[in-house]
Amino acid sequence: MRGRTHVAGGLAVYGALALLGVFSFTVWAIIAVVFGALLPDMLEPAVDYTHRKFFHSWLFLIVVIVAGFVLKLFGGFVGSLIALACLGYAVHLLMDSRTPMGLPDK
Numbered sequence: 001m002r003g004r005t006h007v008a009g010g011l012a013v014y015g016a017l018a019l020l021g022v023f024s025f026t027v028w029a030i031i032a033v034v035f036g037a038l039l040p041d042m043l044e045p046a047v048d049y050t051h052r053k054f055f056h057s058w059l060f061l062i063v064v065i066v067a068g069f070v071l072k073l074f075g076g077f078v079g080s081l082i083a084l085a086c087l088g089y090a091v092h093l094l095m096d097s098r099t100p101m102g103l104p105d106k
């Protein structure tokens, strides 16, 4: 899956959550989501079809979601930005999980 597809997915989910009032619409928020959406393939570049390891796993997805919730609730401004990066990251992994390769467990 291409980087821009992940960015589009992350921004779509962020936009929906922002419309619901969960996040505010800011340039910083958009930058954070885009960074988070691209980060998994920066950590584990798609050099071949087995590139998905720990940072593309279901286990790490759970870690990212929990960290995102905690940071959003208790992290203030910076925590909220990191939570948005977690959102982009989580959407990336969820999109990858829908491909034939799927995600490894851990």
Ligand SMILES: [Zn+2]
Pocket: 040, 041, 056, 092, 096
């Ligand atoms: Zn990926």
